[in-house]
Amino acid sequence: MLARATAATPWGIEALPVEIEVDVRFGLPQMQIVGLPDTAVRESRERVRAAVKNCGFDLPARAVVINLAPADLRKAGNHLDLAIALALLAAHEKIDGEHLAGRILCGELGLDGGIRPIRGGLAIADLGRRMESSEILLPAENAAEGAALDAVPVIAVASLPEAVEHLTARTVIEPARARPAEVLREPAAPDLSEVRGQETAKRALEVAAAGGHNLLFVGPPGSGKTMLARRLPGLLPPLSLAESVAVTKIHSLAGSRPPSGLIRTRPFRSPHTDTSTPGLVGGGSVPRPGEASLAHAGVLFLDELPEFRRDALEALRQPLEEGFVTVVRAQASLRFPARFSLLAAMNPCPCGHLGDERHECRCTPNMIQRYRARISGPLLDRIDLHVEVPAVRLDELKGPPGEATEAVAARVLAARERQLARFGKGAPLPVNAALSPTELERHCRLEEEAGKLLDRAFERLGLSARAMTRVLKVARTLADLAGKESIATAQIAEAIQYRALDRPVGG
Ligand SMILES: Nc1ncnc2c1ncn2[C@@H]1O[C@H](COP(=O)(O)OP(=O)(O)O)[C@@H](O)[C@H]1O
Ligand SMILES: [Mg+2]
Ligand SMILES: [Zn+2]
Numbered sequence: 001m002l003a004r005a006t007a008a009t010p011w012g013i014e015a016l017p018v019e020i021e022v023d024v025r026f027g028l029p030q031m032q033i034v035g036l037p038d039t040a041v042r043e044s045r046e047r048v049r050a051a052v053k054n055c056g057f058d059l060p061a062r063a064v065v066i067n068l069a070p071a072d073l074r075k076a077g078n079h080l081d082l083a084i085a086l087a088l089l090a091a092h093e094k095i096d097g098e099h100l101a102g103r104i105l106c107g108e109l110g111l112d113g114g115i116r117p118i119r120g121g122l123a124i125a126d127l128g129r130r131m132e133s134s135e136i137l138l139p140a141e142n143a144a145e146g147a148a149l150d151a152v153p154v155i156a157v158a159s160l161p162e163a164v165e166h167l168t169a170r171t172v173i174e175p176a177r178a179r180p181a182e183v184l185r186e187p188a189a190p191d192l193s194e195v196r197g198q199e200t201a202k203r204a205l206e207v208a209a210a211g212g213h214n215l216l217f218v219g220p221p222g223s224g225k226t227m228l229a230r231r232l233p234g235l236l237p238p239l240s241l242a243e244s245v246a247v248t249k250i251h252s253l254a255g256s257r258p259p260s261g262l263i264r265t266r267p268f269r270s271p272h273t274d275t276s277t278p279g280l281v282g283g284g285s286v287p288r289p290g291e292a293s294l295a296h297a298g299v300l301f302l303d304e305l306p307e308f309r310r311d312a313l314e315a316l317r318q319p320l321e322e323g324f325v326t327v328v329r330a331q332a333s334l335r336f337p338a339r340f341s342l343l344a345a346m347n348p349c350p351c352g353h354l355g356d357e358r359h360e361c362r363c364t365p366n367m368i369q370r371y372r373a374r375i376s377g378p379l380l381d382r383i384d385l386h387v388e389v390p391a392v393r394l395d396e397l398k399g400p401p402g403e404a405t406e407a408v409a410a411r412v413l414a415a416r417e418r419q420l421a422r423f424g425k426g427a428p429l430p431v432n433a434a435l436s437p438t439e440l441e442r443h444c445r446l447e448e449e450a451g452k453l454l455d456r457a458f459e460r461l462g463l464s465a466r467a468m469t470r471v472l473k474v475a476r477t478l479a480d481l482a483g484k485e486s487i488a489t490a491q492i493a494e495a496i497q498y499r500a501l502d503r504p505v506g507g
Helices: 039-054 079-092 121-130 140-147 162-169 199-212 223-231 241-254 276-281 310-314 319-322 364-373 405-423 437-443 448-461 465-481 487-499
Strands: 004-010 014-025 030-034 063-069 104-105 137-141 154-157 217-220 300-303 324-329 333-337 342-347 385-388
Touching: 004 079, 004 121, 004 385, 014 079, 014 121, 039 079, 063 079, 079 104, 079 162, 104 121, 104 217, 121 137, 137 140, 137 162, 137 448, 162 319, 199 217, 199 223, 199 342, 199 385, 199 405, 199 465, 217 223, 223 300, 223 342, 241 324, 241 333, 276 310, 319 324, 405 465, 437 465, 448 465, 448 487, 465 487
Parallel strands: 004 104, 030 063, 104 137, 137 154, 217 342, 217 385, 300 342
Antiparallel strands: 004 014, 014 063, 324 333
């Protein structure tokens, strides 16, 4: 007897269908798997064999061939267990093969027949939507995540017998429901009002959020850089549904625990300085997304920037330029989305106290140069805003709370809407940070005095042409925040302030 079932395997952040054919005939009793089965899939055979037996299905000794198609697709073994087991039962006429048609069946089997969670539940649900499946069977732990898409009924199954009971309509299981939004609400993001003083740094966060600019904080330890950084996701506009789905797929693939529904808040990732290149941008034999992808649609915070491994920082160039990471494997290359706001922090010098009135800095200019030179030029080139964050004064710490996140986020949203209107809905990335040189010229109309100011600053500060471009983009965002089409001196003057690292050391 021949039986068929459909499972799915992760591919990038998506899931691809795997057709499983089980052929049972008289002959030498053995179970063979064909169709690029790697070790992981061969282990599946042992789990399936044990699970079927331990659930009390008595299968006669026959020759069994299991074919996995497409053959050239590397498959994650554990995703296929459930479908293989059910097709095996159908091929032995323990259940009617008709019950398997039109469904996607995914789950890892324990030896006792229990069904264990897998990665990428949301991507599988999305595949079911595209394939117009009638139903998807998923491990109980993945069901809420799959149901979040609200497209194809997702049935949570805890064991192989439960799956059989449901499919044969002996005990029908109701489709899982997405958890109500209240249950999903993640811990409230910290509020900007908690940061006392630091007006320039807070303003820089607002500008970064409004124009999609990357931002570097330079300041001594304890000045509140990390505290400020954590408040950036809350300033960004709410996630769109498409962004939410992409973020959930990425986290579902990478996380140790399946998400309990659609992720609705922007991610904040703060990888450690010794994170490896694959850790930062993704990789591995079964490719997993790295921190850059886990920060997709959110914030990647690189604290102590000069301490990061050089090769890892270099690897960030692709995501910073293209918004995705390419992971190349022998058979194919795949992409993980990785469009994030980069936020970095560093001390002004190796000891951290340069420019601090209360502590003496003993670093030589040479040491300071070397320390700063550790941040690679190409990375620095992608950072429009560098801002000094001085040690916070006591009277500031005791001062009244500042503006709340909500108020600043409203201005950010209005500025984003101006950009959207200007660049059009078709623009791949409708933010000022993504402006090309030609667009920059077209969209940045300088008032006369503003143009003169820019020229003078260019001469006097010795700004590079690159720095000039950054200043213009930021000035465009400042004008958008002010609700203005043309750029005035106030915007140019402010934008020039955000080039701390273009000034000579100690200047
Ligand atoms: N401007 C500030 N307003 C309120 N608290 C602050 C401020 N700056 C620092 N702190 C306090 O000091 C702690 C250390 O700040 P942190 O953000 O870790 O500094 P940094 O990252 O610059 O070393 C914070 O957790 C917070 O309690
Ligand atoms: Mg810190
Ligand atoms: Zn120092």
